[in-house]
Amino acid sequence: MSETKKLGNFTTRMIINVLGIPAILFLIKIGRLPFALFMGLVALLAQVEFYRLMQRKGYQPWSISGIGCGVAWIVVSYFAQELLFPLMILVFLVHMGIILFKPIENATANIAVTLFGFIYIPVMLSILVVLRETTGHLEGGQLVTIIFVTIWICDALAFVFGKWLGKKKIAPSISPGKTWAGCIGGLLGAIATVVLIDYLGWKPAYLQLKDMIVIGLIAGIFGQSGDFIESVIKRDVNVKDSSSLLMGHGGVMDRFDSFLFAPGFVYLYMFFSVWN
Numbered sequence: 461m462s463e464t465k466k467l468g469n470f471t472t473r474m475i476i477n478v479l480g481i482p483a484i485l486f487l488i489k490i491g492r493l494p495f496a497l498f499m500g501l502v503a504l505l506a507q508v509e510f511y512r513l514m515q516r517k518g519y520q521p522w523s524i525s526g527i528g529c530g531v532a533w534i535v536v537s538y539f540a541q542e543l544l545f546p547l548m549i550l551v552f553l554v555h556m557g558i559i560l561f562k563p564i565e566n567a568t569a570n571i572a573v574t575l576f577g578f579i580y581i582p583v584m585l586s587i588l589v590v591l592r593e594t595t596g597h598l599e600g601g602q603l604v605t606i607i608f609v610t611i612w613i614c615d616a617l618a619f620v621f622g623k624w625l626g627k628k629k630i631a632p633s634i635s636p637g638k639t640w641a642g643c644i645g646g647l648l649g650a651i652a653t654v655v656l657i658d659y660l661g662w663k664p665a666y667l668q669l670k671d672m673i674v675i676g677l678i679a680g681i682f683g684q685s686g687d688f689i690e691s692v693i694k695r696d697v698n699v700k701d702s703s704s705l706l707m708g709h710g711g712v713m714d715r716f717d718s719f720l721f722a723p724g725f726v727y728l729y730m731f732f733s734v735w736n
Contacts, residue, residue: 481612488604491597496538496589503530503582505712506720509702510577510693517697519573520566525558526574530582537586538593544586551578580720581713587723591730599664606657606672607726610679611718614650618684621645635691643684650680671734678725679718686721690714 487495507530511521529551536543552575559571588607592600622642630638654676658669667675690713694702703711713720 484608485605488592488608489601491592491601493538495592496534499585499589500531500534500582502712502716503534503585505705506585506702506716507577507581509705509711509713510581511573513693513697513699513702514573514577516699520570521574521577522555522558522562522570523574525555526578529554529578533578533582534586534589537589541590541594548583551575584720584724585716587727588719591723591727595664595666595735599666602662602664603667603726603730606654606663606675607679607723608719609657610650610653610676611683611722613653614646614680614683615687615718617649618642618646631688634688634695638684638688646684647677647680650683651676654679666734671729674729674733675726678729679722682725683718683722686718689721690717 484498487498504527507527508523511523511526514521533544533547533551536547555571555575559567562570588604591607592604594600595603618638619642621644622637622639625641625645626639628640629636630640630643651673654672655669657663658667658672663672690702694700701710702713705711706715
């Protein structure tokens with residue numbers, strides 16, 4: 461890659477960061493429908509990218525039904541969370557019915573990638589909507605802000621430590637650029653972030669220091685794991701980025717891969733250890 465192109469990509473990345481991060485934090489702060497609409501847009505774009513990757517792999521995902529169900533899931537996660545389990549059953553039954561009208565060849569694989577794309581992206585991203593709206597306006601905003609900020613800092617420090625000290629690759633066949641030093645640096649950064657947030661008191665009142673440390677561990681371990689998971693998918697399809705939508709940042713999946721995995725563990729921890 462030429463130096464001019466590298467500089468152009470860096471400039472594009474900086475513009476997206478400068479504009480995108482404050483915008484996302486603002487949407488988290490106001491919450492309610494604007495944040496749900498934002499997560500719905502992210503889910504829609506990422507799901508389109510995923511189904512296109514599967515098409516490149518030779519599958520024929522049922523994109524219209526999968527994306528339609530994804531949109532419905534985000535809507536219900538905001539307006540009527542008590543209907544999410546019935547909706548999951550309905551989505552499965554609808555796709556089992558659709559299979560009767562599709563070609564028999566590769567039918568099992570096609571329904572599998574369709575439903576995987578539905579669960580992997582809109583269902584997982586809807587957890588952020590649920591966390592934002594379940595625990596009260598102020599505290600829900602604080603919790604989701606902690607998740608976003610901690611994952612962002614983890615990613616940034618993983619990159620810095622990887623460039624600075626990284627020599628030993630952690631999984632070169634999956635993500636050649638990831639190193640042990642980077643991953644450990646990102647994890648330590650995530651823990652330091654939540655400890656600082658706890659010290660400053662920028663957190664929900666029901667979270668103690670031990671809870672914050674657990675959230676930091678989840679962000680540091682499973683946030684980075686989400687990156688590796690998406691890398692497995694991309695390596696399987698033999699592409700570098702999920703798309704070129706965000707130019708120097710790749711695709712929407714590339715920017716939100718950590719949020720497709722870590723928030724689910726935060727929700728489970730909150731459900732079993734904090735809220736009950």
